[in-house]
Amino acid sequence: MLHLAAKSGNLESINAILxxxxxxxxxxxxxxPDYTGSTTLHCAAESGSLGxxxxxxxxxxxxxxLPAMYxxxxxxxxxxxxxxxxxxxxxxxxILSLYPHQExxxxxxxxxxxxxxxxxxxAQSGNLKCxxxxxxxxxxxxxxxxxxxxxxxxxxxxxxxAASGDLESFEFVLTLYPERxxxxxxxxxxRYGRTVLHRxxxxxxxxxxxxxxxxxxxxxxLxxxxxxxxxGDMVIHYMSDETxxxxxxxxxxxxxxxxxx
Numbered sequence: 001m002l003h004l005a006a007k008s009g010n011l012e013s014i015n016a017i018l019x020x021x022x023x024x025x026x027x028x029x030x031x032x033p034d035y036t037g038s039t040t041l042h043c044a045a046e047s048g049s050l051g052x053x054x055x056x057x058x059x060x061x062x063x064x065x066l067p068a069m070y071x072x073x074x075x076x077x078x079x080x081x082x083x084x085x086x087x088x089x090x091x092x093x094x095i096l097s098l099y100p101h102q103e104x105x106x107x108x109x110x111x112x113x114x115x116x117x118x119x120x121x122x123a124q125s126g127n128l129k130c131x132x133x134x135x136x137x138x139x140x141x142x143x144x145x146x147x148x149x150x151x152x153x154x155x156x157x158x159x160x161x162a163a164s165g166d167l168e169s170f171e172f173v174l175t176l177y178p179e180r181x182x183x184x185x186x187x188x189x190x191r192y193g194r195t196v197l198h199r200x201x202x203x204x205x206x207x208x209x210x211x212x213x214x215x216x217x218x219x220x221x222l223x224x225x226x227x228x229x230x231x232g233d234m235v236i237h238y239m240s241d242e243t244x245x246x247x248x249x250x251x252x253x254x255x256x257x258x259x260x261x
Contacts, residue, residue, distance in 0.1 A: 002029065006040040006056060011047025014040075014056070027059050037073035038082075045079045045095065048086035052096060066098050076113040084118045087125030089133050096137075108137045108146070115151035123157040126164025128172055131157075147176045154190035162196040165203035167211050170196075174215065186216055186224075193229035201238035206246040209235070 018026050030040045041060075044052040069079050083091040088247055099107060101129035111117055122130040135143050147157050161170040177185050189195055200212045216224055225235050236244055 002040055003034045003038065003087040006043035006052060007047055009044065009047030009052040011049070011051055011055060014044075014052060022201065027061065030056050030059050031068070033071075033073070035074070035226070039068070039071060039079075041068055041071075041079045042073055042077070042082050044145075045091055046084035048087050048088040050088060050089065050094065053083070053091050055092075058233050068215065069098055070239075071096060080107065081112070081116075081118065081121050083152045084121035084130060084134065085124050087127035087130060089127065089129040092122075092130060092133055100186050102135050108134055109142075111151075114153075115149070117146060117147050117149050117151075117157075119149070119157045120151060120155065120160055123160035123169065123173065124164060125250075126161060126166030126169050127225070128166070131169055144178070147173055150183070150190075152193065154188075156188065156190075158185055158188075159190060159194070159196055159199045162212060163199040163202050165200075165205045165208050169210060170200075170212065171215075172249050182215075183217065183220070186212075186218075187227075189227070195224060195227055195229075195235075197224055197235045198227075198229060201235050201243070204240045204243050206239075206243045206250065209239070209247055210250060 002014065004019045005017055008059075021029050027205065033039050034043075041053070044056045047053075053114070057065060057068075072078055080092070080095045082096050108118055118134050119131065122134050135146070138146060150156055158170065158173050161173050164170075174182055174185065181244050186196055197209065197212060200209045213221055213222065213224070228234055236247065239247060
């Protein structure tokens with residue numbers, strides 16, 4: 001129950017559950033992992049609630065706070081990974097403050113056992129402030145190197161931004177690619193054959209899909225809409241019924257509709 005309360009970020013619920021334990025037992029309780037290997041710190045970090053994260057972190061003796069940051073769940077994710085995915089830059093700052101300064105470069109560059117970087121997690125949140133915060137820890141000449149990293153599934157930060165539904169973060173990450181490489185980045189398929197448009201279609205936001213389609217040269221738009229993933233699904237197959245209806249209504253004003261089928 002404590003893990004669920006921490007994941008919700010609800011301080012009142014967290015307090016109510018901890019009140020069931022003697023005060024001396026609480027530092028031990030918050031360290032107990034759930035079936036995925038996540039501690040309550042992982043859960044609080046993922047909730048996006050800075051208050052919940054600060055509260056649970058305060059239950060750790062000061063000497064144990066940094067070691068707690070290195071604890072990984074079954075997916076190899078640390079508390080910082082969870083915070084990056086939460087979309088709260090203040091949570092990220094709090095956790096980064098616990099690390100020795102000389103380790104920060106390594107932390108941002110590091111890939112997990114699944115090939116993910118912290119930037120992948122931040123891009124999943126679609127929060128531009130989180131993305132810029134992590135990039136700021138690297139020399140600017142390294143930004144492109146980190147941005148184009150693919151995880152084991154072939155996913156880039158650009159795929160993650162597309163799926164998040166946040167156009168501002170998508171556009172920012174795209175501009176980190178040299179102009180000559182942008183079409184290639186837009187057309188890159190992950191291990192399952194999905195482009196950024198397939199991922200954008202999952203956002204259930206027709207306007208987001210239309211906006212990302214506009215980044216492709218007009219001559220390429222039909223071909224990218226017809227790209228099939230490993231199961232033979234095109235972009236429109238990833239859309240919810242409502243999103244598909246809205247998108248096709250907009251597309252009906254273009255000759256691409258007839259050619260799409």
